[in-house]
Amino acid sequence: MSNKMPPAHPFDDDKLREECGVFGVIGVTDAANFVALGLHALQHRGQEAGGIVTHSPETGFNQARRMGLVRDNFTSEKMMAMLPGSIGIGHVRYSTAGNKNQQTAIRDVQPFFGEFSMGGAAVAHNGNITNANSLRRELIERGSIFQSSSDTECIIHLMARSMGRNIPDRMEEALRKVEGAFSIVAMTRTKLIGCRDALGVRPLVLGKIGNGWALASESCALDIIGAEFVREIAPGEMVVITEKGVESHYPFRPNRARFCIFEHVYFSRPDSIVGGRSVYETRENIGRELAKEAPVEADIVCPVPDSGTPAAIGYSLQSGIPYAMGIIRNQYMGRTFIEPTEQIRNMGVRLKLNVNRALIKDKRVILVDDSVVRGTTSRKIKEMILDAGAKEVHFRIASPPTAWPCFYGVDTPQREKLLAATMTEDEMRSHLGVDSLKFISLDGLYRAVGEANGRDPNAPSYCDACFSGEYPVAPSDMIEQGFQAKTAAE
Known part of the structure; x- marks a missing residue:
């Protein structure tokens, strides 16, 4: 029997995947239940595994890490009884790198826990440390023994080597040595800690629930527990939360924020608030900009569900x-529906999506999707639409061409596997076999997120490296491994 894990998304390998989501709470009864609810709301950010750590004076630190979905692991009374306490943090994961072997991948599931001279601490991390390989080599040479392949473990070892007088001080010192993108939720026996990197690439928000507090990757996770959204943690800010309240520290040199613009396009849930903006409204704006930039005569506008829906509505408006549900999503196809043999894999998209034939027949159809990565799913959807009797198929994509890999916590194929890295727009249209193909421009995307004058090429306000190839933090580990950064000609 093979010990290789099935793909986390066996019927949809043509999307960029957020690496993970983090959540923490303090000052509530049964913190684990709140954490489980928060992680459930963040499940879209990682479906491979999840973990929860809590602390109570009677039992000390308690932890559980499991492969699979939150609903399958953290809902039973027996499980939650093993995680007592009024403070807790959690993590949902979709790995980018690391071990995919079922029997060893559990080692990579966060939160990670460490015992220090002043007590224990647990750390959960969303993002990617771009100098993790060099840090790991240095730490191992100095005697550190790693238990996982996750870059997050570097933070624990750096904290262990710090001479800081308390856990927050040690975390500050450790994070000053880290490069890349990170939003961190951590805990001690009495403190909940949240921190974003100096550029604020990955999201983190603060909420208030009764006399307690919560930290989460997205505001939708605050909604599910009935917490009031207070604010976003600022780029470069560390908050230390105790029963006395919230203290802010700024351990990093001030820098211009470069929040991930793809959070607006795809990663965040449409009911979240990101950068003070409704994600849903932003995606509708993207569709409107796309309609201005790339009009075409057609009979109906159809989203590729579910991620293309708000942009399709905007395009239609x-x-x-007319907007129409020309493709229906099967909401009940679980990840373990059937073992994806080659024959079944070829049917994969049809297992998840089905064409509304009566609506599509004899129509000129505009299909709106959030992105094109490899192009494999787009080709299959196009074939389904034509099989249903469509006269024409026009693709409109609610993001610019994805031509560069992300190194900041997103699962991205190697550059040569990205369709836009090897083909022009017209070549992609021919490859997909559609009547027309248009992407929103980078300026159009910036206008949709509130930048009236588009993207400032000298000082862009977002991280858009996956579109532009301009990395705000040099991916030093990948460059060391041979990655070719963008040249002036490109």
């Missing part, structure tokens, strides 16, 4: 072409 702007263009005046």
Whole structure:
């Protein structure tokens, strides 16, 4: 029997995947239940595994890490009884790198826990440390023994070597040696800690629930527990939360924020608030901009569900072409529906999506999707639409061409596997076999997120490296391994 894990998304390997989501709470009864609810709301950010750590004076630190979905692991009374306490943090994961072997991958599941001279601490991390390989080599040479392949473990070892007088001080010192993108939720026996990197690439928000507090990757996780959204943690800010309240520290040199613009396009849930903006409204704006930039005569506008829906609505409203649910999503296809043999894998998209034939037949169809990565799913959807009798198929994509890999916590194929890295737009249209293919421009995307003048090429306000190839933090580990950064000609 093979010990290789099935792909986390066996029927949808053509999307960029957020690496993980983090959540923490303090000052509540049964913190684990709140953490489980928060992680459930963040499940879209990682479906491979999850973990929860809590602390109570009677039992000390308690932890559980499991492969699979939150609903399958952290809902039973027996499980939650093993995680007592009024403070807790959690993590959901979709690995980018690391071990995919079922029997060893559990070692990579966060939160990670460490015992220090002043007490224990647990750390959960969303993002990617771009100098993790060099840090790991240095730490191992100095005697550190690693238990996982996760870059997050570097933070624990750096904290262990720090001479800081308390856990927050040690975390500050450790994070000053880290490069890349990170939003961190951590805990001690009495403190909940949250921190974002100096550029604020990955999201983190603060909420208030009764006399307690919560930290989460997205505001939708605050909604599910009935917490009031207070604010976003600022780029470069560390908050230390105790029963006395919230203290802010700024351990990093001030820098211009470069929040991930793809959070607006795809990663965040549409009911979240990101950068003070409704994600849903932003995606509708993207559709409107796309309709202005790339109009086409057609009969209906159809989203590729579910991620293309708000942009398709915006395109329809702007263009005046009727919106229609031409593709229906099967909401009940679980990850373990059937073992994906080659024959079944070829049917994969049809297992998840089905064409509304009566609506599509004899129509000129505009399909709106959030992105094109490898192009494999787009080709299959196009074939399904044509099989249903469509006269024409026009793709409109709610993001610029994804031509560069992300090294800041997103699962991205190697550059040569990205369709836009090897083909022009017209070549991609021919490859997909559609009547027309248009992407929103980078300026159009910036306008949709509130930048009236588009993208400032000298000082862009977002991280858009996956589109532009301009990395705000040099991916030093990948460059060491041979990655070719963007040249002036590109």
